[in-house]
Amino acid sequence: MTYVNPEHWKPSKGVSLEGDALDIARSTNSRSILAGPGAGKTELLAQRANFLLTTGACPHPRRILAVAFKVDAARNLQDRVAARCDPNLSTRFESLTLHSFAKRLLDQFLEALPKEVRPPPGYRIFSPNRGIWDDFRNSVSLQFPSVMNYNDRDLYKLVHSVPSGDLFGNAADGIRSAWWAYSIRRSTITFEMVMLLALRILETQNSIVSALRQTYSHVFLDEFQDVNDLQYRLIKAAFHGSDAVVTAVGDTNQAIMAWAGALPDIFNRFNDDFAAVPSKLLFNFRSNQAIVDLINSIASMFETNPVMTQAARKDDPVPPDAIEGWVFEDREAEGRYIASFIREELGVDPARRPDDFVLLARVRVDNIEQRLKPHFVKAGLRLRNESRKVGELEIQDLMKEQVFRFIMAALKMAVSVRQGDPFQVCRDTLADLDGHDISTERGSSSSLQAVQRLVSDLGNALVGKRAADISGHEIVDLVMPQSRRDQFSRAYNEYRGSTRIAEVLDAFRLLFDESASQHTEWKDCIDLIEGRGVVKLMTIHKSKGLEFHTVTFIELNDDAFWKSGDDANVFLVALSRARERIKFTFAQDSRGFKNVQDFLERLEKAGVVFLNKP
Numbered sequence: 137m138t139y140v141n142p143e144h145w146k147p148s149k150g151v152s153l154e155g156d157a158l159d160i161a162r163s164t165n166s167r168s169i170l171a172g173p174g175a176g177k178t179e180l181l182a183q184r185a186n187f188l189l190t191t192g193a194c195p196h197p198r199r200i201l202a203v204a205f206k207v208d209a210a211r212n213l214q215d216r217v218a219a220r221c222d223p224n225l226s227t228r229f230e231s232l233t234l235h236s237f238a239k240r241l242l243d244q245f246l247e248a249l250p251k252e253v254r255p256p257p258g259y260r261i262f263s264p265n266r267g268i269w270d271d272f273r274n275s276v277s278l279q280f281p282s283v284m285n286y287n288d289r290d291l292y293k294l295v296h297s298v299p300s301g302d303l304f305g306n307a308a309d310g311i312r313s314a315w316w317a318y319s320i321r322r323s324t325i326t327f328e329m330v331m332l333l334a335l336r337i338l339e340t341q342n343s344i345v346s347a348l349r350q351t352y353s354h355v356f357l358d359e360f361q362d363v364n365d366l367q368y369r370l371i372k373a374a375f376h377g378s379d380a381v382v383t384a385v386g387d388t389n390q391a392i393m394a395w396a397g398a399l400p401d402i403f404n405r406f407n408d409d410f411a412a413v414p415s416k417l418l419f420n421f422r423s424n425q426a427i428v429d430l431i432n433s434i435a436s437m438f439e440t441n442p443v444m445t446q447a448a449r450k451d452d453p454v455p456p457d458a459i460e461g462w463v464f465e466d467r468e469a470e471g472r473y474i475a476s477f478i479r480e481e482l483g484v485d486p487a488r489r490p491d492d493f494v495l496l497a498r499v500r501v502d503n504i505e506q507r508l509k510p511h512f513v514k515a516g517l518r519l520r521n522e523s524r525k526v527g528e529l530e531i532q533d534l535m536k537e538q539v540f541r542f543i544m545a546a547l548k549m550a551v552s553v554r555q556g557d558p559f560q561v562c563r564d565t566l567a568d569l570d571g572h573d574i575s576t577e578r579g580s581s582s583s584l585q586a587v588q589r590l591v592s593d594l595g596n597a598l599v600g601k602r603a604a605d606i607s608g609h610e611i612v613d614l615v616m617p618q619s620r621r622d623q624f625s626r627a628y629n630e631y632r633g634s635t636r637i638a639e640v641l642d643a644f645r646l647l648f649d650e651s652a653s654q655h656t657e658w659k660d661c662i663d664l665i666e667g668r669g670v671v672k673l674m675t676i677h678k679s680k681g682l683e684f685h686t687v688t689f690i691e692l693n694d695d696a697f698w699k700s701g702d703d704a705n706v707f708l709v710a711l712s713r714a715r716e717r718i719k720f721t722f723a724q725d726s727r728g729f730k731n732v733q734d735f736l737e738r739l740e741k742a743g744v745v746f747l748n749k750p
């Protein structure tokens with residue numbers, strides 16, 4: 137592989153990197169980047185990966201490690217790098233969540249832990265419910281009567297706190313140790329414990345730290361504003377003082393995890409610890425001028441030190457109804473109006489599609505779905521509640537599962553539906569399962585043959601069949617026989633143990649059967665499963681990282697917001713999903729608007745007009 141001369145490297149087509157952004161993409165130093173929503177943080181990291189790999193600044197066989205805090209952000213970045221880079225190079229880019237990074241360390245080096253804190257190899261990750269805490273209290277109350285004074289939350293904090301000195305050294309400490317013994321005996325540990333154990337491994341095993349540092353020449357930290365103390369300790373244990381060049385990217389206006397103990401001054405600490413040069417990304421590439429103005433004005437009211445963005449699309453036309461508040465007498469009228477508005481929009485503008493529209497709510501989307509559905513059906517539209525459960529999984533979580541993506545990709549290849557690059561998903565997954573390295577000629581050709589075999593076997597089984605002629609059950613049997621499930625369990629941490637795979641397969645079957653009963657042809661059925669051609673309804677929390685033409689923010693009222701102020705970041709996340717238009721809807725028969733008074737005043741101050749709608 138010949139490398140490109142760094143002087144001649146160019147960003148991908150359609151991406152404009154200028155000034156600071158270009159500097160960051162090509163930087164040889166650690167950097168911290170603070171940016172507003174839509175500033176192109178994900179794109180910048182993808183461009184930087186492209187630069188490092190194509191110019192050899194990250195030389196073979198060293199790798200880039202990207203750590204995000206949410207599964208979708210990690211996958212989003214991996215997909216973007218795959219789309220930007222030669223596949224032979226992008227295999228040296230690994231995008232993980234911090235949790236999976238920690239879990240991988242733990243699984244690989246369990247033996248390095250002392251026996252009393254070492255979970256057995258088949259351990260499960262769990263989050264203790266009330267019953268577990270009660271059982272734990274009862275089991276240790278004789279020895280530690282004070283355990284009865286802790287409520288569940290305080291107990292959670294105590295057992296995951298890091299005592300001064302040795303991690304598991306002294307006994308308030310007794311209760312903590314008792315918890316660890318209790319969990320490990322039951323072979324179930326919390327995610328927090330995974331982090332603590334990974335930290336313990338790194339803090340005590342120099343050889344493991346050296347191997348890690350040898351592997352990765354560059355590290356990206358995405359969504360860095362969400363990092364908490366323990367997570368930062370883990371990052372430091374892994375890379376502080378190494379030759380790794382670290383790029384931390386974050387957004388002060390979207391610190392959606394603030395409640396989970398994120399550190400406001402994390403950027404300063406990072407700059408000191410890693411001698412990183414700070415910069416700010418000032419453009420918003422996503423939203424039109426009107427929406428950028430609104431985001432800026434809201435951010436400046438909530439934040440003491442907001443990052444103000446400029447609209448990169450300042451010359452684009454802004455629709456006259458870009459930002460509006462809609463006021464309805466009751467929820468019935470609200471549902472009717474939203475559905476007919478979308479229907480009309482689809483009729484007027486041939487470029488608009490149902491999936492350009494999203495309805496965002498803070499909570500209780502199941503209730504909202506029940507309420508809106510009849511109106512959507514009447515308008516001939518499909519509304520999809522992304523939080524709806526199919527079996528044990530929410531639809532939006534199912535869509536991100538590797539097993540699900542693999543089945544869908546195999547199916548698409550077999551029935552010649554090309555949406556979403558199914559070849560790449562099939563090839564990369566099969567390479568993972570078979571342990572092939574596709575950056576080598578041999579690995580690449582073996583993976584290619586594996587894809588051909590899979591597609592031709594499945595294609596033969598489906599010949600002459602429409603989606604409605606086969607069941608989800610049969611597809612699972614064809615694509616995921618037991619031998620392949622075992623491979624998944626071996627290759628992917630999250631599929632260790634059979635439960636998760638079983639849940640995903642079950643959810644796939646249900647969703648497939650449901651969709652095939654509505655759309656008998658393959659293309660339509662696949663579109664429906666993947667949510668194309670439907671209007672989506674989701675929580676704001678799950679909308680992070682996504683963008684839509686028109687956002688409707690529903691239930692900005694006391695049914696959804698219980699106290700004012702705290703939710704400013706949630707509010708900003710919702711606003712910044714919109715490319716062209718944002719609508720706020722208010723139904724007078726909701727519980728009221730006392731808790732959202734703050735938001736409403738700010739919207740008014742920012743010039744949003746509220747229109748009474750029939």
Ligand SMILES: Nc1ncnc2c1ncn2[C@@H]1O[C@H](COP(=O)(O)OP(=O)(O)OP(=O)(O)O)[C@@H](O)[C@H]1O
Binds near residue numbers: 173680
């Ligand atoms: N340098 C660029 N030139 C042109 N378009 C860009 C550039 N950077 C980003 N974009 C486009 O702007 C939109 C937002 O980019 P991206 O998703 O990378 O932003 P982000 O900062 O990660 O967003 P957020 O955190 O708000 O979800 C995308 O549609 C992307 O394709």
